[in-house]
Amino acid sequence: MTPTLQDCRERDALEPLRPLRDLFALPEGRIYLDGNSLGATPKATAARMADVVQREWSQELIASWNQAGWVDLPQRLGNQFAPWLGARQGELVFTDTTSINLFKVLSAAARIAAEDGPARRKLLTERSNFPTDLYIAESVCAQHGLELVLLEPEQILGALDDETAIVLLTHVNYRTGAMHDMEGLTAAAHARGIVCVWDLCHSAGAVPIDLHGADADFAVGCGYKYLNGGPGAPAFVWAHPRVVNRCAQPLAGWFGHAAPFRFTPGYAPAEGIDRYLCGTPPILGLSALQCGLDVFSAAELLGGMAALRAKSLALTDLFIALVEQRCAGHGLTLVTPRAHDRRGSQVCFARDGGGACAVVQALIARGVIGDFREGDGGLHQDILRFGFTPLYVGFEEVWHAVEQLRQVLESGEWREARFHQRPKVT
Amino acid sequence: MTPTLQDCRERDALEPLRPLRDLFALPEGRIYLDGNSLGATPKATAARMADVVQREWSQELIASWNQAGWVDLPQRLGNQFAPWLGARQGELVFTDTTSINLFKVLSAAARIAAEDGPARRKLLTERSNFPTDLYIAESVCAQHGLELVLLEPEQILGALDDETAIVLLTHVNYRTGAMHDMEGLTAAAHARGIVCVWDLCHSAGAVPIDLHGADADFAVGCGYKYLNGGPGAPAFVWAHPRVVNRCAQPLAGWFGHAAPFRFTPGYAPAEGIDRYLCGTPPILGLSALQCGLDVFSAAELLGGMAALRAKSLALTDLFIALVEQRCAGHGLTLVTPRAHDRRGSQVCFARDGGGACAVVQALIARGVIGDFREGDGGLHQDILRFGFTPLYVGFEEVWHAVEQLRQVLESGEWREARFHQRPKVT
Structure with a gap:
């Protein structure tokens, strides 16, 4: 009826x-009905932005890097949202864009796969993946001598083989809304020794995700869709503790350094997910994003x-x-x-x-x-x-x-x- | 007296x-007296942020990508500030961070230099350059098989030789405030066939800069110091028309695509500086930055x-x-x-x-x-x-x-x- x-x-x-x-x-x-393109505006965001601009920045100026906690906002927001992804404290940061974070993790994944030798020469992904994923994958493949293989969703499972270095999948397809079996595909990939990278742009905050439960290797995702962080909000990046310290990622900016404020001339990557930070964090964008994440904290109380x-x-x-x-x-x-x-x-x-x-x-x-x-x-x-x-x-x-x-x-x-x-x- | x-x-x-x-x-x-670390807050910024959050984002939602001009804000801000750098219309964009923009241009410079053959095997820079410049240079060198050579400022001119691929210099030193002769050093580098990359973080908006007059190849710089764009504001990137289309940069995100909204699976870099864009632009940060650039437009009227x-x-x-x-x-x-x-x-x-x-x-x-x-x-x-x-x-x-x-x-x-x-x- x-x-x-x-x-x-x-x-x-x-x-x-x-x-x-x-x-x-x-x-x-x-x-x-387009919150999967640009999320709606939390009411708290306007007051938060006013406070950041008119008090933290305007009145406290540089002192806010410490006093207002600007300096570790990427990590604090990561910790706040981590439980919604099945990630643990200290494993997630919000920084840069999805495209840039994808470049970091695919580059790291390529370096890890290369340790298995040149036989792992393919990066598999979906033909109908969001274009920026394909473009970044194409660039990483060119740099690392990998072949980019574009597949239909139903072909993926059968294509996982010993020549595959990396499989990059978007959990929920941006066009169709079809969702992959993250746990099953990751297990199948791992059985072949393949590094698994998940793009969570259209699923973070919208569907249950358990990165540890699925045993994923790397994940990235968007802050401006279901997280309601505002247009062009900072994105997130996650790496499993098993792989996070295996190599540095190439965007070796000072915020990813083991001791960013020592100003030593040589690069030494931080331990853990901090090495996926790069330049000075975008405080206005992160502050707005926090209001989006606060809604999830409220949702936690309601089920x-x-x-x-x-x-x-x-x-x-x-x-x-x-x-x-x-x-x-x-x-x-x-x-x-x-x-x-x-x-x-x-x-x-x-x-x-x-x-x-x-x-x-x-x-x-x-x-x-x-x-x-x-x-x-x-x-x-x-x-x-x-x-x-x-x-x-x-x-x-x-x-x-x-x-x-x-x-x-x-x-x-x-x-x-x-x-x-x-x-x-x- | x-x-x-x-x-x-x-x-x-x-x-x-x-x-x-x-x-x-x-x-x-x-x-x-620390505006060279974090610039002060333009009075207009608070109202601009309120308008972006409460009207453009909250009320107009996705329609603002076109109606409010979000989609080309990186280019519009670039055009607004270009004259202060001796850059021309269409040559400058604000996007990402200084570290990331430096990665883009050094990678492009390395690709260009490689066309001269493997004899160009060195990247020269100053030992007292800002650390993130050194870290990014180290990463790019590792990727491209270049040797990173750290010099004292007075050694640079004499070190420019036929084995040098790239010279990366920060125009005004962040510690000492010493300023290089951009035109002289660029000419000396070009006489040896060396690609010249300038970091303008501590000079943009503070001292006269004439990128075309100096015939520089690439430049990057900061939005949150003398430009007063706010903590972690988007940075800028510029490339001379002579080099801008010679190769793609590796951060091949969708906003740098020749037709970003066609959603074609293969990457084709945009013509001109647009190819140095990557992910979705950070609209809140760019909007705040615009208020900083507007002060320069006012300064133009006063001399x-x-x-x-x-x-x-x-x-x-x-x-x-x-x-x-x-x-x-x-x-x-x-x-x-x-x-x-x-x-x-x-x-x-x-x-x-x-x-x-x-x-x-x-x-x-x-x-x-x-x-x-x-x-x-x-x-x-x-x-x-x-x-x-x-x-x-x-x-x-x-x-x-x-x-x-x-x-x-x-x-x-x-x-x-x-x-x-x-x-x-x-």
Whole structure:
């Protein structure tokens, strides 16, 4: 039976994470289903930024490096968020960007793999991985004499062989929302002696992650999607204690030095994850990010990741059910896996006969902010993409979003949708 | 004749750049002579950050990538500041950190030099260069099979030979304030076919720089010192049009791609300086930095770099004269060059018999914020370091700073100075 608007309202009323929404400053009259591109703004961020600028920086100036704890903010934020990734204290830092952190860990992974000799000559990844992952992997491969092998997801398990040095996988695919079995793939890779690097951009803060449980080697991820750190927020980097000290990474800046303030002329990498730091930390960005992480600390009190995941699956289940029932006959085909253990926190549909981009534009004009991802003309179709951040998206919003989608499709207004040229910053 | 307090007040009253000080939010009752470590806060920054967080991010969300111009902020800020470096439109971007930008340009320089063959096997730099420069150079050398050669400043010219691939120099030394002859050294290097990389961290915004006039190859520099962009602000990177497209740099992130929003699987570097971008730009940090650059746009109306440089030299001349007259007999020896064409915008003294750190601490306790730099027990002594940012430091402040220094030295109170353990984030 199709859930009704009233059903959705009742679910919101009973929902244990409901108070978290009040921690966000969201625009009136819009339904935001693009938090997997840019997370929403915690209400606390504005006051925090004012304090950093007007007191810590303006009044205390350089003294804030110690007094305000600027100097170890990358580590403190890492420790604050580590439990959400199944990481331990002292293993995670927030710094630089996902692209740069990926360069660091792939370079380290290549150095580690090289110790096994030149037979390990391949880096495997998914063809539909987010492009920056492919570009960085291509660059690291060129530097280390590795071959970059692009695969479809179902080919990966069978491609793991003794010639593989590294497998780089994005846990949740940015287009389809399909989620890999991190533990199973890591175990299969390790059985072949392959170093496993996980990109958690579309899963950190959105789905359960247990890096130690999965025995991963390296992980990186984004601060501006589900972590709500703000546009271009610092990213994170993690390395398993087993591999973290095996080699230095090449971005050997002073904050990754064993004694950064001794000013010795030779580089000596810090022990542990600190060696993955590089230049002076971006204090404004890190301070804003902290407000995003504080929301997770609040969520911990309301059930933590188990509650977030339950709500995320309920939201995406509801969205799928409503679209398939209320928008039937308009050529939409679910792309995201139905199976819970294969689904991230987003839902994508392809549309027969095209028009996916126009439909998304028409929805945005009606105040429902989703996203469009272009296909490649081959295996990967154009898709409508909708992200469901369980911290702030509610069931009633899902109902209204589908109702707007229904109206867009039935009215045909999408055929006249104005195209906003905008970059797709996933 | 020793200038009097009254003389200093009169100079302030007549000084054409005086209105710029009102653009900064500085703490009451303190004299800030450490703007070469962390620049002061422009008054406009607080409102700008509030607007970015509360309107652009919170209310407009992803639409701000286009509507608020987030997507090309690195380039727009680069164009805004380019004239202050003698760079042209489209040649400069603000992104990442100095350390990371240095890695990019040194890697590119190594690739360019390699085209001349394996005979070019050395990277020359100064032993007293800022440590992160040495660490990054060490890493790049290891990757490219180059030998890192550390020299004293007076050895550099004679060391440029046909085996040298790259010379990396910091224009103004972070310890001593000594300034290199950029044009002369670049010409001497080019005569030997050597690629010239300049670190402008302690000179950008403080002294005249003409990258095209000097015919430099690459340059990087800091956003949080004289540019007043805030703690850990994004840094800049520049490449001469002659070399910018000769090769890709290894941090091949999506923002450096020729078509970043086409999401093609293969990397194709953008034309021009855009290829030195990597990950998603840090919008909060860039937005704050813009307020720092806006002060320079205001300075342009009041005489520009000629006026800034004249004031900087007048401030440092005055400080040197007052210290040498009023603090005579306390063992202070000027380390910074007296010659104007060899001096940056800071003044350093060594102290016979030690105690430099304690004197700086005692001064800070009296509200005069200078800095201390430890020596290496050899050629480089412990020093007291004072930065003079002509945008906001006045002549009367110089007088009071020296008077406080005199009292600290004469009273001997520095012998009881409490040591604040604080990292030296230059």
